[in-house]
Structures are given as structure tokens and as C-alpha cells.
Amino acid sequence: CLWQSWTASLNCSRGFPSGKWASAGGGSACSSRRSFCDGEVPKWAARYPPRFFDFKGFREGLREKKDSLSEAELREVRREYAKPPPEGWNVLEFLNRMDFGDGAEDVANLFETWNDFISMAPRDIMRIPDVTAKQRRGLDKFLTLFNHGLWPRVSPEEFHERFAGKPLARQGQPWTSEEDGELLKLAGPGEKGGYDATFGDPWIYLSWELQRTEEDVHDRYVHLVVRPIEHNTRHELAITKASRPLHMHRKFRMIPADLYVVPTEDNFPLAQKRFEVPAAFRKYRQDGIF
Structure with a gap:
């Protein structure tokens, strides 16, 4: 039955008349009603009649049917x-607020309820007759903004109330010794069950575990671990030949100045100067520029 009904609809869609092509399989479906398939037989169909079932067209029609059913479910x-x-x-007030333009009343009369209008998809907007492309784009834009709560404009207090996240349990509170120990444990290597603070960006996980913001957790880790290490380590500052341009000629009218940001010695103590020039190069050294 499915084969016959599909062949009948296929013959109708190709313009076969109900009388001559009724024997092609399910021709009675065409003869039961008057439609565009009651005209003359096209020459190509009379000369090359279909001999086999159009499976490609069948699959295309089946896909379109499934798409339409899925779209109807999503619309509901x-x-x-x-x-x-x-x-x-x-609906009319919505169109006037978005400056829809001409034809706003006609478009508003197409929808029986507010839900039918506000739940439109982009494909539904394309089916609205007698509207310009600019009006379609504007309608799609403002429908999306309205459904996401971004239009019409609200006060800053109401906006923050809608989109503000829930504060963490320990956000803004002072640190305790138990939390410091938990932070050091969670920031340890992965072999010991930690998130390994020396690899990647683990602060989002530590933030959730400790119920504090990422910045607060990272600053506390720097205060507990990084800063003592830097205080106990001696540092060196050297300006090497890498700061010089690789290619110099007369077209270089001006070389931009180099800016070196040197951290304070309170947090990064400098090591003792132990630089020695080899004996073969001591005669070329100028102590005034070192």
C-alpha cells in the first residue's frame, strides 16, 4: 500500500494524467480528485515513461516529512x-516598539495569540508574506533579544538581579589555617590527589573546591608559596645582545627606546656580582659602561 500510494503521488507530481498512467501503480489516487496532474502528458514522460521506483525521490520526500514533523514538535x-x-x-505594540515600519498591523493580524508570535523560528519568519528583507532581519533580531531577556531595556539593578551569579560560600571572608592547609593540599602534584598548580590553569577547580573566587585563591597561593620562594632566591638581571637590532643600516633614522621593568629588590633580591671577563678580552672592557 505504501508503494502504491507513493507511486501515485510521484506520478501526480510529475504531471501524469489519471487515465493513461493509472496502470503505472496507484493511478486511482490521481483520478479521485482534480489537480494539476489532469493536464496533458509532457513529451519527455510520453517518450521515456518511468520503469522503476524513484527511490531517491522517496528518500528525499521522507526526509522532508521527518524535518517538518520535528519542526512542528519544536514549535509546540x-x-x-x-x-x-x-x-x-x-503583537502590534511589539512591532511598533521595534520600528517595524509599514504593514505592522497586517503582520499583527496574522497571529491569534502572543505565544504564536513570540515563539517563531527564523524559518517561520521567512513565511510571513509582504515584508521586506530588512523587516525580516529586524524581527529576527528583536525576537532573539526578547527571548534572552535583553530587550526591552531594563534598569541596571534589574539587569544585575537577572544575570548575577550566586555568591560562593566563602567569598570575601578571611582565610583560616584549615583553608590554607586545604589549598596547599589541592595545589599539590597530581600523584598526591592535587590539581598541580605548576601545570595548566587549575584555579577554576580550586575556586570551586574552596568556594572562593579564582583571584582570591591565586593571590593566597602566591602569598603562601611563591613569595617565600622568591624571597629566599637570589636573582640576576642581564641585558644581552638580544636587545640590539639584528640589521643596522643608514635607513634606521631612529631606534625606539627600550623599556625594562625591573621588580623591586624587596621581593626579588639580587645575587652578588660575580661576572669575570676572560683575560684575553679584558683590554677591550670599558668599566664605565658596565
């Missing part, structure tokens, strides 16, 4: 969970 879900309109708003 959007309609059911559509956002209510602001106080005193309807």
Missing part, C-alpha cells in the same frame, strides 16, 4: 514555554 515546545509579554504589550 517553544509555544508552550514562551515568555509572557510585558504589561500592556501585544
